[in-house]
Amino acid sequence: MEELYSLVDHLSNLSRIKLSSEEKDLIAGQLKDILGAAQKVQELDTGGVPPTTHVFYQWRTREDVPAESLPVEEVLRNVPERESSLVRVPRIKSLDE
Amino acid sequence: MNYRPVIGLEIHVELKTETKMFCSCSAAFGEEPNSSCCPVCLGLPGSLPVINRKALELGVKAARALNCTVEANSRFDRKNYFYPDLPKAYQISQYDIPLGHSGYLEVEPLTGKPIGIQRCHLEEEAGKLLHHGGSLLEAEYSLVDYNRAGIPLLEIVTAPDLISGDEAYCFLNELRLLLLYNRISDCRMEEGSLRCDANISLSPVNSNSWGNKVEIKNLNSFKAVKAALEFEAARQEEVLSRRGEVLQETRHWDENQRKTFSLRGKEEAADYRYFPEPDVPPLQLDGIWIQKVEDSLAETPAERRRRYREQYGLKEGEADLLVAHPSLADFFDRAAIKYKGYRQLFNWISGEITRIARQKNISPEVLDSGALVETLQLMDEGSINRGTARKVLEEALVEGKNPAELALDKGMEQITDTGALGELVDEVLRDNPRAVGDYLEGKKKAGNFLLGQVMSRTRGKADPSVVKEILEEQVHPRKR
Numbered sequence: 001m002e003e004l005y006s007l008v009d010h011l012s013n014l015s016r017i018k019l020s021s022e023e024k025d026l027i028a029g030q031l032k033d034i035l036g037a038a039q040k041v042q043e044l045d046t047g048g049v050p051p052t053t054h055v056f057y058q059w060r061t062r063e064d065v066p067a068e069s070l071p072v073e074e075v076l077r078n079v080p081e082r083e084s085s086l087v088r089v090p091r092i093k094s095l096d097e
Numbered sequence: 098m099n100y101r102p103v104i105g106l107e108i109h110v111e112l113k114t115e116t117k118m119f120c121s122c123s124a125a126f127g128e129e130p131n132s133s134c135c136p137v138c139l140g141l142p143g144s145l146p147v148i149n150r151k152a153l154e155l156g157v158k159a160a161r162a163l164n165c166t167v168e169a170n171s172r173f174d175r176k177n178y179f180y181p182d183l184p185k186a187y188q189i190s191q192y193d194i195p196l197g198h199s200g201y202l203e204v205e206p207l208t209g210k211p212i213g214i215q216r217c218h219l220e221e222e223a224g225k226l227l228h229h230g231g232s233l234l235e236a237e238y239s240l241v242d243y244n245r246a247g248i249p250l251l252e253i254v255t256a257p258d259l260i261s262g263d264e265a266y267c268f269l270n271e272l273r274l275l276l277l278y279n280r281i282s283d284c285r286m287e288e289g290s291l292r293c294d295a296n297i298s299l300s301p302v303n304s305n306s307w308g309n310k311v312e313i314k315n316l317n318s319f320k321a322v323k324a325a326l327e328f329e330a331a332r333q334e335e336v337l338s339r340r341g342e343v344l345q346e347t348r349h350w351d352e353n354q355r356k357t358f359s360l361r362g363k364e365e366a367a368d369y370r371y372f373p374e375p376d377v378p379p380l381q382l383d384g385i386w387i388q389k390v391e392d393s394l395a396e397t398p399a400e401r402r403r404r405y406r407e408q409y410g411l412k413e414g415e416a417d418l419l420v421a422h423p424s425l426a427d428f429f430d431r432a433a434i435k436y437k438g439y440r441q442l443f444n445w446i447s448g449e450i451t452r453i454a455r456q457k458n459i460s461p462e463v464l465d466s467g468a469l470v471e472t473l474q475l476m477d478e479g480s481i482n483r484g485t486a487r488k489v490l491e492e493a494l495v496e497g498k499n500p501a502e503l504a505l506d507k508g509m510e511q512i513t514d515t516g517a518l519g520e521l522v523d524e525v526l527r528d529n530p531r532a533v534g535d536y537l538e539g540k541k542k543a544g545n546f547l548l549g550q551v552m553s554r555t556r557g558k559a560d561p562s563v564v565k566e567i568l569e570e571q572v573h574p575r576k577r
């Protein structure tokens with residue numbers, strides 16, 4: 001169980017979401033079920049099966065020819081804060097703050 | 098105890114393409130902020146990335162230029178992290194099957210020492226963050242331009258084969274030339290199209306154990322790489338000599354203080370949650386295509402230096418100088434097809450062509466090599482002298498005029514009529530009896546003065562060596 005809680009802390013840190021202790025309890029429980037389900041799959045013997053990363057192996061490429069991009073106004077339409085045509089974001093905090 | 102530095106480099110270069118890695122937005126530098134963005138590079142829902150064939154080709158070209166094994170079934174992976182320079186909150190990169198691996202680059206200026214290339218892989222560039230008010234951590238807020246986000250990027254990771262700042266410097270120069278001659282990247286550090294991080298640890302001499310590795314960031318030039326590595330080697334040695342511990346950490350190079358600084362802050366081991374990129378199917382590169390790309394490789398800087406030495410008879414330093422400046426070397430190659438006085442050619446390219454290019458701010462790439470060849474031919478025929486040739490060349494290059502016509506039009510053609518010159522010399526000698534007297538008494542300066550007088554009366558159109566001969570002939574009979 002302790003392992004599960006340190007995993008929850010790690011995930012909360014990675015996703016920059018602060019969790020209350022009740023939330024941690026809730027998520028630790030859910031995580032246990034999720035990991036359990038994944039564990040179930042691992043019971044299968046996949047020794048002779050090559051790993052599959054994609055179901056669709058048909059790949060293609062495109063020519064290196066520029067095409068129209070979006071108008072700047074369109075690009076910035078959902079941006080909460082801007083300065084001329086730049087996106088303004090809060091200062092980047094270090095992890096200790 | 099004695100220590101030796103163990104150094105590895107991680108280099109990122111933007112590939113020389115017209116468009117981004119996975120969309121058709123322009124990859125041009127210096128556009129209006131956020132004007133080269135589309136649903137794909139902004140990661141809007143429902144958009145799908147499609148690989149830029151040219152970027153793939155340049156990636157394979159770089160891999161083969163670095164003697165790497167090309168992985169035909171390479172694939173892309175998703176690297177997840179939160180940072181405002183990533184509009185998608187992930188970067189499409191390559192993780193466990195990079196495009197190229199297990200290569201090396203022989204660095205001729207390090208007497209051909211091979212430096213291992215662990216891997217080179219394709220990924221997308223991040224956006225550009227401008228920190229408002231001071232450094233990264235002191236900024237009040239940041240501004241983001243996503244034009245750069247999605248530009249094809251090649252990451253090259255060396256083996257820890259370098260042992261000094263100087264070796265790192267030489268390696269980077271050789272790598273840059275290799276990429277430039279193959280037109281893989283512009284390698285402009287000032288525009289950010291080439292960046293380098295370095296890692297260094299100290300290892301006791303006569304031991305295979307390695308100390309803790311320090312990564313150095315914020316290196317803005319090859320000279321900074323060298324200086325930062327030298328500083329860091331000394332700092333670590335000092336720590337170890339007083340039995341301290343070198344912390345495994347990332348440090349920033351401060352160009353003004355010429356020191357590295359710890360970024361402090363707890364660094365949790367990064368967890369990028371890599372997984373195979375679901376939106377880009379794995380590559381299935383065709384062997385014939387890979388071979389075709391390999392066949393298009395330019396000669397290596399080392400091969401080029403050898404060619405200049407052996408085929409054109411240039412001295413080692415001359416060949417090095419030419420190869421270090423690709424636009425001059427290409428100019429030389431274009432001119433050498435039509436002009437066989439290779440040493441003369443080299444002298445004019447390293448002298449006049451370099452001067453004109455610098456003064457007029459024109460790249461030698463666009464200068465007409467034919468103009469130099471014709472000018473040198475006019476000079477060799479004796480139609481114009483060296484000084485005139487310089488003027489003709491500059492006008493021909495800057496204004497695109499024909500050197501032969503320039504020489505004629507401007508009356509720049511050399512006076513070769515010795516009769517006319519003889520009269521001029523006679524005039525000058527009669528007008529300057531004192532100088533003649535001085536010269537006959539052995540004062541060299543007076544001779545130069547007389548020569549200058551004749552040259553100025555011809556407005557520089559005479560061959561000084563011919564004038565000198567006539568002067569000698571005429572001055573001695575005047576001895577009393």
Ligand SMILES: [Zn+2]
Nearest residue numbers: 120122135138
């Ligand atoms: Zn785009």
